[in-house]
Amino acid sequence: MSVYDQIAEAKAASVGEIEKTGDLESLKAIEPMLFGKKSTLGGLKRLMGEVDAQERADVGQALNEAQLFVREAHEAAKKKFELSDRRAQLETERLDLTESLHVANRGHLHLVTQTMERLEDVFVGMGFTVSEGPQAETDWYNFEALNLPAAHPARSMFDTLYLDLGDRTEIGDGEGGEATNILLRTHTSPVQVRVMESTAPPIYTVCPGRVFRRDTADASHMPVFHQIEGLVVDRGISLADLAGTLNEFTAAYFGGAISSRLRPSYFPFTEPSAEFDITCVICEGDGCQTCQRTGWIELGGCGMVHPNVLANCGVDSEEWTGFAFGFGIDRLALMRYGIKDLRDMYTNDVRFLEQF
C-alpha cells in the first residue's frame, strides 16, 4: 500500500468515526483519535522519515490536507450538535408570556397636580419662573396691596374665610371692626405682591397654588380649589404684550386650533382689565352646548397691573409697567376630561384617581 493510500485510509477511518457520533459528548470522546500524535493520522507522521527526501514535501502536503479535511468534518459535526442542543434547550424554556402574575403597581399624581405641572412646564418654556407663597395670608397681601382697601365694594367678589387666631385675629386695619387681619388667600395674587416686594423687575413669573373661598361645594364650586396666575413687570409692557403672551400660552397648552381673545372687564388690581376667552375646546369654535353656542369659553381674568398695586409694592409705575392674568386649574382639568362634577375630583376615590 502506497504512502498515499495509507493516508487516504486513515482519513476515511477518521471521518467514519466522526459520522458514527450522535452528540457533542461522543464527538468529544473520539477527539484523541482524530487529532494529536496518537491519532490515526498523527501516527502516519512517521512515514515522513521513510520516504525519499524529494518526496517528503508531497507526503507532508497530503498529510496536512487529510488532517484539515478531518478537522473540518469535526467542526461541522460539532456545529450541528450544538445547534440541535440549543434547539432542544430552547424548547424546554418555552413561555406563555400572557401568564404574568404581576399587577401594575405604579401610582398616580392627582389630576390637579398633573394639570398644574403641565401649566408650569408651558410657562417655564416661555421664560417664566414659578413662585409660591403662604396659603394663610394677611389682609394686606390678599386685598389692600391689590388696590382693594377695606369696604371696597369689589371685596364682595371674594367670599373670604378668615382665621380665628385669638388675640391676633384683628391687627387692626379693618374698618368698623369687621375686617380681620388673617385669612385664607382667595387668589394667588398675594404671591405676586410678595414677588414684586422682594424682586426687582424685570419679573416673569407664574404663581400656581391652592386658594379658598367661602363657597358651598356644588358641581362647579369648591371652597378649596387651585389657580395659576402670571405676572410680567418690565419696561414698556403693554396690553398688546398681554394679548400676545396669552395667545402663545393658549396655542402651547391647548394646541394650534385654539386661540384667545380679550374682552373689557373689571378687576380692582388691573387697569385696563379684561376677561380672556379661548376658542371652545369642545367644538373648536363652531358653537356647542358647552360654549352656549358662542364658540368661546371664558378662561380667566387679566389686565395691566394697576399703578396703585405697583406703588404698593414699591415699583415705580412710570418706569415699569406690567400685566397679570389668572385662571382656575380645576376647571381646566374638568374641561380636558369632560368631568361633570368638580366634587368628583376631591372624593379621593382611587377608582377616579387611577384614571389619570
Add this chain to the structure above:
Amino acid sequence: MKVLLSWLREFAPIEGDPYELADHMSDLGMAVEETRILNPLEGVVVARVADLRPHPKADRIQLVDVEIENGDPMQVCCGAFNMSVGDLIPFATIGTVMPDGMEISQREMRGEMSNGMCCSAAELGLGSDHDGIMILPEHLETGAPLMQELGLVGDILWDLEINPNRPDAMSVAGVARDLAARLDVPFEIPEWTVPSSGAAEDLASIQIDDGVLCPRFTGRVLRGVTVGKSPLWMQMRLTLLGMRPINSVVDVSNYVMLELGTPNHTYDLSLLPNGHIGVRRASDGESITTLDDQERMLQPNDGLIVNEADEPIGIAGVMGGASTEISDTTDSVLVELACWEPRSIARTSQRLGLRSEASARFERGTDWQINVTAVQRFCHLLNEVTPGGIEIVGEVLDVAGTTPDSISVPVRTSRISMLLGRDFSSEEIRNLLTPIGFDVENTDSQDVQLVTIPSFRPDTETETDIAEEVARHYGYGKLGATVPRSPDAGHLSPQQKLRRVIRQVMTGAGLIEAMPNPFLAPDDITKAALIVEEPVRLLNPLAVEESVLRPSLLPGLLTAVAYNYSHRNMGAKLFETGPVFEASEDSSGLPLETEHLAALISNADAFAATSLLKDLASTLKLEFQLTNVDGLAGLHPTRGAKINIGDTEVGSLGEVDPAVLRSYEIEDRCAWLNLRLDLVIEAAISVEGVSYQPVSTFPSSDVDLAFAVGEQVQASEIEMTLRKAAGEELQSLHLFDVFRSGQLDEGVRSLAFSMRLQAKDKTLTDEEVGVVRQRCIEAVESAHPASLRA
C-alpha cells in the same frame, strides 16, 4: 342688566343684526349672556271672554267661550279662574307653536272640546307670571295678533353682565350711549318738560345734615296721584327687564331707575309733618320699621331719612319706611331722587341683607348730574300713565350736599400708546372719548390733552383709567399681539424640582396622590389621636365640620382611606403633599405653615413605610436615622419611630394606632409616613452635587455576620457600629436577615448583616479581610449586648 332694542332706540338710532350688536356690546365690556329675539307668537291673538261656565265633569278646569273678531265664540277648557266675562286675553289658536315648542291642537278634555289655549304671561315668554291668564288692556283690538298689538314684534332682548365699575351701564340710556359711540350714531337723553303750577316751597322742604352721605337730594311735589295699573307697554318693558309690575307709582319709579340708572322713592306727603325731610347718619340704638314691616336696628354709619321730628322714615338708598308709604288714599306725593355715598349704601344693605336693584346702583355710584332730568322723567311718566293726569306743584326742589368735584386729567398720548401697545394719535384718542361723554381739550404740550371725566363715570379717575376707555372703544381685539421675552431662562427652583422628584418616588412606589379637604371638624383631631394645643380655627366657617385648619395630614388621609374602604377599594395607598398649620406665629404674624409629605398605606405594616423612606433616601441621596419611640401621637404605640436627618427631626413613621383605625372603620393595618417636606428638600439640596467616588477597579470581598442581639437594641445601632468599625474599605452594608426563635436566648433575636469590602488601590488579601471582620465583631460585641452567632 337687560336691555330691549326698542327702548335703546329711544336714545339712539341703533340698527343692525342682533348678534352683531351683541358682539359689539360684549366687546365694549358689557358681556352679552343671552340674545333673545322676541318670539313673534304667530297664531296668538287678542280675544274677548264671552262666557264662563263650569266644566260638567271637572272641578279644576272651567269652560270659556272666547270671541275673536265677530265670529261665533269658541269653547276652550282652561285651568285658570282669574278672568271675567268681557276681559281681553291672549289666545293661542289651533296650530300655534308656543315658545316652549308645544303645538296647540284641538283636544277633548273629559268630554268637552277645547279649541285653543288661553295663555299666561309665562307661557308666552313675556314674564314670569304663571298665576293666571294674562289680562290685556281694554283698548286692544280683538282678533289682532298679540305681539303687534303690544308693539313687541321683532324686538330684541339682551341680557348683559355689567362690571362693578360701570354704574353708567346699569341703565338703558347708558348702554345706548356706549353702543351708539361704537356704531357712530348720535345719542341723546331727551329733556322731558312737564307743566307745573303753584309753589312747592310751602309744601315741602329738604335738609341735608351730612353732605358726604348725600351729595344731592332732588325732589318734587305731585298732587292728584291715584294708584292704579300702569299701561301694558310699561308693564311689558318692566317684565322683560326682570321687574314685576306692581302699580302705576311703583312701576314709574322702577321704569325711571331702569331707564336712567337713578333709583328713586315716593313719600305720601300727608304723612310728612310740614312736608319736611332731613338726611343724617343714624346713631346707636335707633331703629326703623321698613316697608316690609320689619323692625330694623340701625348702626352709626347707616344713612337715614328723617321727618321734622328727626324720627327715621327711611334707610337712605336701601329701603323706605312703613310710616310714609303710598297707599290707595294717597293724593300728594313727594318724589325723592337722591345720590348717596356708595360705601355707606354697600355696608348698610349688606348688613341688613337688603340688596336690591336700587342698592346695586347706589353702591356703584349714581350720576348726580342727571337728578333733575330723572325727576322730570318721573313726573312726565306718572302724568302720562295716570288717568286724567296729575298736578305737578312748583319748581324742582334741589338741595346739594358735598357734590363731587369735576375731575380733569392730563392724558399723554405717548403713555396711552405705550400702555396699549399701539401708536394712537391725539386726535384718535379725542374721537374715541368724546362720544362717551368725556370732554377733551388741548394743552400747551402736544403730547398732553386734558380730559374731563363725566359725572356718570365715577370709576374713572386717572390716566390709566382713560387708557382703558380708549382701548375699550378702539377694540381690545384690534390692539395687536406681541410677546415680551424675559431676559432670563425660565426654570423651576431646586425646591420645586425636588418636590416633583419626591412625588415621582411616591407614585413609583405605587402610591396615589390624594387631595383631602384641608378643613377638619374640631373632633377630627382627637379622632386621629393627635395632640394639638391650639389648632387654627376659621372665624366664619361654612360648617362646624369644616372649621379647623388641619394641623396634620393624618386626619384627611384617614378619611380618604376610610372612604375607599366603604366603597370596597381595600388596600388604597395614598399620599399627599401640602401645608399644615399651627397657631404659633411665624415672624410676620401669620400662623406657622409648613409643607408636609404624608403617606398612608392601607393593608400594610410599618415596614411599608420604612421601605418608602428607603426609596426616598436612595433617590435624594439622604441618610435618615430612625429611632423607635413608643406612643407617638396617632401612631401604633409600639410601632412608631421618629425620623432624623443628622440632628434635625424631620418626621415620623410606623403604623396608625389600631384604635384610631377602628374609629375610622378601617379593618386593616395602615402604614404611615410623615415628613417635613421643606426640611427634607433643603437637606437634599445640600447634598446635591457632592463629589462622586471613583469606582474601584480591584475585586471586592463579601463578609456576612450574624449576631444574637438583645431586643432593647435597635438594628440600626448595630449597623452604625459596624459601619464605623469597618472603616474606609466598607463599600456597602445592609441587614439581610432577621429571625426570632426558641433556639435563641429569651429577649434576643438574630440580625444578619452583609458587608462588601473593597480597597481603592489594591486587592484585599484574606488576611486583611479577616482583620476587618474581627474588628467589626469585637466592636459590636463590646458596644452592645450582642454576640456573634456561629
